[in-house]
Amino acid sequence: MSLNSIRLTQHQVADLYPESLVLTTDIASTKSMAEDIPVIEEKSGGWEKGPIQPELSIQFLGKNNRNLVILVFYPDTVHIAEASLEFLSSVLKACQLTLADVAIVNMARQNPGLEQLQNELAPLQMLCFGLPHPVSGLPAGLPVLAPQSIQDIKLMIAPSLEELNQQTEAVKPLKRLLWEGLKTMLGI
Numbered sequence: 001m002s003l004n005s006i007r008l009t010q011h012q013v014a015d016l017y018p019e020s021l022v023l024t025t026d027i028a029s030t031k032s033m034a035e036d037i038p039v040i041e042e043k044s045g046g047w048e049k050g051p052i053q054p055e056l057s058i059q060f061l062g063k064n065n066r067n068l069v070i071l072v073f074y075p076d077t078v079h080i081a082e083a084s085l086e087f088l089s090s091v092l093k094a095c096q097l098t099l100a101d102v103a104i105v106n107m108a109r110q111n112p113g114l115e116q117l118q119n120e121l122a123p124l125q126m127l128c129f130g131l132p133h134p135v136s137g138l139p140a141g142l143p144v145l146a147p148q149s150i151q152d153i154k155l156m157i158a159p160s161l162e163e164l165n166q167q168t169e170a171v172k173p174l175k176r177l178l179w180e181g182l183k184t185m186l187g188i
Contacts, residue, residue: 007119009057009119058105058110058112058116058117058120058121059079059106059110060079060103060105061099061103061104062099062100062102062104063099063100063101063103064101064102065100065101066097066101066102066124067121067122067125068097068101068102068103068123068124068126068127068186069102069103069105069117069121069125069127070102070103070104070105070126070129071105071107071126071129071135072104072105072106072107072129072130072131072161073107073108073131073160074106074109075108075109077106078106079106080104080106080161081162083162083165084160084161084162087161087164087165088104088129088161091182095182095188096188097186103121103123105117107131107135111136112135113137114135114136114138114151117135118151118153123153124154125153125155125185126153126154126155126156127155128155128157129158129159129160129164130158130159130161130162130163131157142155144157144158145157145158145159145174145178146181147181154185156181156182156185158178158181159174
């Protein structure tokens, strides 16, 4: 990889230049300006004009310091439900991690594919809790609570945090499998 092909996310650039970058325009007006700019696109052998399709950056909770991406599905909240966040925080604490180490992405509010997740968040590990459909770019039918490696990402599919947070005997085996999978993924 050459130095000219390194891609940094918005957050990485902001971390590199915390006091020297200045936003001079409103983000909403920038989006509308980008949609009005014509570009030349190749269409079936010929070139046509078309609007630029601005790619929206992934919104997440956390700082992603350890490149651990956690995908959740909460249609009624911005990032994650409060009770689920408390349970997830206790799981992270057991793994000697904090919210600053992870990026929690609510897939109900946005739908980035694996390629966009890799480009913007550069995940080394990825946990998927209770997603109703597979992430674009990941194979369908992955086993639950069985860590695996896909495209250099350690990945584990898990039931929803609400299901794991129940205090019943039926959930204890799932929690044990989650813990074993996390120990394998994170090397703890």
